[in-house]
Amino acid sequence: MRNETLLKISAIEKSFPGVKALSNACLSVYSGRVMALMGENGAGKSTLMKVLTGIYSKDRGSIKYLGREVNFKGTKDSQEAGIAIIHQELNLVGNLTIAENIFLGREFTTPWGAIDWKKMYQEADKLLSRLNVSHSSHLLCSELSVGEQQMVEIAKALSFNSKVIIMDEPTDALTDTETEALFKVINELKSQQCGIVYISHRIKEIFQICDDVTVLRDGQFIGESAAADLTEEYLIEMMVGRKLDEQYPHIEQKKGDVCLSVENLTGSGVQNVSFQLHHGEILGISGLMGAGRTELMKMLYGALPKTRGKVRLNRKEIHVKSPQDGLDQGIVYISEDRKGDGLVLGMSVKENMSLTALHHFSKLGRINHTAERMVVNDFIELFNIKTPSLNQQISLLSGGNQQKVAIAKGLMTRPEVLILDEPTRGVDVGAKKEIYQLINKFKQEGLSIILVSSEMPEVLGMSDRILVMHEGKINAEFERDEATQEKLLAASIGKVA
Numbered sequence: 001m002r003n004e005t006l007l008k009i010s011a012i013e014k015s016f017p018g019v020k021a022l023s024n025a026c027l028s029v030y031s032g033r034v035m036a037l038m039g040e041n042g043a044g045k046s047t048l049m050k051v052l053t054g055i056y057s058k059d060r061g062s063i064k065y066l067g068r069e070v071n072f073k074g075t076k077d078s079q080e081a082g083i084a085i086i087h088q089e090l091n092l093v094g095n096l097t098i099a100e101n102i103f104l105g106r107e108f109t110t111p112w113g114a115i116d117w118k119k120m121y122q123e124a125d126k127l128l129s130r131l132n133v134s135h136s137s138h139l140l141c142s143e144l145s146v147g148e149q150q151m152v153e154i155a156k157a158l159s160f161n162s163k164v165i166i167m168d169e170p171t172d173a174l175t176d177t178e179t180e181a182l183f184k185v186i187n188e189l190k191s192q193q194c195g196i197v198y199i200s201h202r203i204k205e206i207f208q209i210c211d212d213v214t215v216l217r218d219g220q221f222i223g224e225s226a227a228a229d230l231t232e233e234y235l236i237e238m239m240v241g242r243k244l245d246e247q248y249p250h251i252e253q254k255k256g257d258v259c260l261s262v263e264n265l266t267g268s269g270v271q272n273v274s275f276q277l278h279h280g281e282i283l284g285i286s287g288l289m290g291a292g293r294t295e296l297m298k299m300l301y302g303a304l305p306k307t308r309g310k311v312r313l314n315r316k317e318i319h320v321k322s323p324q325d326g327l328d329q330g331i332v333y334i335s336e337d338r339k340g341d342g343l344v345l346g347m348s349v350k351e352n353m354s355l356t357a358l359h360h361f362s363k364l365g366r367i368n369h370t371a372e373r374m375v376v377n378d379f380i381e382l383f384n385i386k387t388p389s390l391n392q393q394i395s396l397l398s399g400g401n402q403q404k405v406a407i408a409k410g411l412m413t414r415p416e417v418l419i420l421d422e423p424t425r426g427v428d429v430g431a432k433k434e435i436y437q438l439i440n441k442f443k444q445e446g447l448s449i450i451l452v453s454s455e456m457p458e459v460l461g462m463s464d465r466i467l468v469m470h471e472g473k474i475n476a477e478f479e480r481d482e483a484t485q486e487k488l489l490a491a492s493i494g495k496v497a
Contacts, residue, residue, distance in 0.1 A: 003030040006195040007052075007083070007164050012061035014051055014219075019388065021047045025061070026221040027214050029164050029195040034186060036210040036227065037199045038239055040428035042386055042398035044219035045199055049166055053078040053085055066163070084157030085166040090149050094142030099124035101141050102156045127155040131185050147178025154185060165189065166197040171205060172425065175289055183209050201428050203232055215239055240430040247433070248461020250480075251440045255281040255464065258315075259448040260331075260417050262300070265309035269295035271472040273309070277417065277448045282439065284463030285452040287492045292472035293452050294336065297419050301333035302326040313416060327356055330416035334406055336425055336452075342406040345395040349387050350376045352394050352405055357412040379408040384434055400431030407438070418442065421452045436462060456485045470494045 007029040014022040022044045029035050039045050050056045052063060054072030063070050065081065072078040075085070092101050099121045108116040108123070124137035133151050141149060150170060157165050167186075171179045186196055186209055198210055206213060207227055215222040215238045222238050256279030265273045269292040277283050285293050298304040300311065302320035311318055318329045326333065335341035343352050353376050354361065361372045376390050383404040387397055394402060403423065410418060420439070424432045439462065443449055453459050459466055466483050468476040468491035476491035 003032050004193075005029070006031050006066060008062075008064045009048070009052060010062045010064075012048060012051055012063075013059045014047055014056060015059055020219060022051070022058075022219040024220050025216060026224075027052075027197070028212075028224065029197055030212070031163075031193040031195050032190045033211040034190065034196040034198050034209055036206045036213040037197055037216070038206065038213055038235065039216035040239055040398075040400065040430045042218075042401065043216040043239070043428075045216055046168075047219070048216070049085060049168070049197075049199075052166075053083060079160050079162075082161055082163040083166070084160055084162040084164070085168065086150070086153045086157060086170065087168050090146070090153055092141045092149055092152060095140060097138050097140055098128070098135065098144075098152050098155075099137035101152055102127065102137070102159050106159075123159070124155070127158055130158065131155055131188070132181075145175075145178065147174045147181060150174070150178075150182065151185065154189075162194065164195045164197065166199070168199045169201070170198070171200065171202065179205075203235060203429070206235070207232070217241055236429050239428065247429075248458065249433070249436055249440060250462055251444065253280055253444060253464075255279065256446060259313065260300075261310075261312040261315075263310040263312075265296070265299060265306055265311065267295070267299050267306040267309075268304050269472050270299060270306075273469075273472075273474055275467055275474065275477075277450060279448055280443055280446045281464050282443055282449045282451055282462055284459040284466040285450060285469065286456065286459045286466055286488050287469035287475075289454070291469040291492065293469050294421055295472075296469070297333055297421055297450065297452060300326070300417075301331055301419060303333065327413055327415075330414075331419065332410035332413055332415040332417070333419040334410050334421060334423060336422035342409070343394055343402060345393075347394060348391045349380070349385070349394050349397070349405055350390040353379060353390075353409050353412060356409060357414075360412070360414075375412065379412065383408055383438060398431075400427045400435075403427050403431070403435065404438075407435070411442070415447070417448045417450065419450045419452070422454065423451065424453075424455070424458065456488050459488070460485065468492050 005028055009027040012022050012025040025044055025048050027037060027048065037045050047056065051058045054074040054077050102124050103120050108119045110116045121137050128135060128137055131151050131154060141152060170182060174182065189196060200206065210227045212224060213227050213230060213235065214224045217239060258276045259279045260277040263274050273296055287293050295304055299306050302322045302325045311320065313329060320326050320329060354372050358367060361368045373390065380387065380390060385401050385404050387401060394405060424435055439449060451459065451462055460483055464480050466478045467474050468488055470492055475494065478487060
């Protein structure tokens with residue numbers, strides 16, 4: 001017997017000026033089951049969730065919740081009805097306790113109007129116990145890991161007696177252990193007959209935790225299927241509308257002379273690291289979270305200080321003490337946190353892309369805006385960036401298109417070395433392929449590229465050579481033809497190859 005339908009969204013349409021975001025978008029959520037909502041960046045997933053929770057009003061269509069037609073006026077309205085959304089960016093106040101965060105704005109009060117602290121902490125502890133979280137609700141949220149903070153967000157959702165819980169990229173910043181704990185909680189919620197909407201670009205997770213899959217493409221409903229009836233290849237084909245024959249399009253190329261030479265580099269989280277990078281080479285950097293990968297990259301770029309060691313660029317020793325020094329020397333770092341470090345969300349596509357390269361368009365203190373627009377338009381075309389115009393605010397673009405702008409921003413400075421830290425995090429499979437093809441294009445043009453990634457298949461698929469870091473040191477080095485996932489994993493946990 002089919003589980004009860006908690007939520008049925010049918011034939012939703014939503015337009016913005018110049019853009020039809022949703023056309024015949026549909027989604028069903030069943031009690032005790034996890035529904036994956038899949039689609040490329042820009043497919044309409046976020047827009048559909050905003051229509052459901054009342055942030056956007058629909059132009060046409062039907063939303064039925066617990067058997068009756070609903071039209072929520074905002075997130076407070078949908079939350080109180082029992083539909084909760086846990087966003088990719090967690091919304092917790094670090095200097096408040098777990099209990100204060102869970103019941104923020106809805107504190108229990110005594111008959112005399114004072115906050116009933118005892119009851120609030122008791123109820124919060126009950127919610128944490130339900131999720132098998134061992135912490136006391138008196139603990140400050142700033143003292144929690146990202147995974148533990150996510151559990152607080154889930155506890156907050158449960159405090160509304162939510163029947164439908166939407167999780168947007170829930171494992172994006174989690175360790176493997178935290179992901180495993182989250183999956184246990186999801187299975188517990190299923191046993192309590194909650195319905196889960198699970199939005200993720202990590203396709204392997206879909207087959208691990210989801211019961212059903214709904215695919216959107218270009219704002220339209222493509223299909224719903226039991227996860228057990230799908231293959232990874234067919235799911236990707238449904239999402240992108242075409243077959244992705246080769247997920248990691250590596251190209252063979254003879255590498256050039258040494259471009260970057262690092263000798264005994266030491267500093268925050270990094271110990272005696274030495275390596276070389278050649279012109280026209282992709283050097284993969286693998287390792288577990290906390291291994292020192294990002295710290296090493298930021299040291300090369302000048303965002304973190306070194307205590308000792310030498311860095312040479314084209315055989316000449318360089319001294320990089322700030323990101324501006326890095327840019328001036330020809331080293332560009334594309335951060336794993338594009339929203340926090342890479343982009344200015346309130347600015348346009350053009351302004352973001354040319355921000356660090358304005359000196360190329362300036363003469364006697366004046367910017368040549370015509371030349372700036374021409375180059376930005378060339379990059380938009382080259383990168384296939386989907387935007388109504390170069391003046392579009394970047395926060396309105398999908399994650400994949402934002403990432404392309406971040407990479408274009410770095411390339412516009414005409415670097416010698418391009419450092420890509422988690423370049424496809426939060427990016428769908430179609431946009432990933434486009435980013436990989438761009439990386440290969442620049443490799444062919446002789447650019448030296450460092451690719452840092454937590455996804456072993458990505459490192460194995462794109463790199464010419466791979467370094468594995470463990471506890472701030474390089475523990476192993478592999479040529480492309482000798483590297484395997486098992487070898488990378490063994491080296492990442494400290495085993496010597």
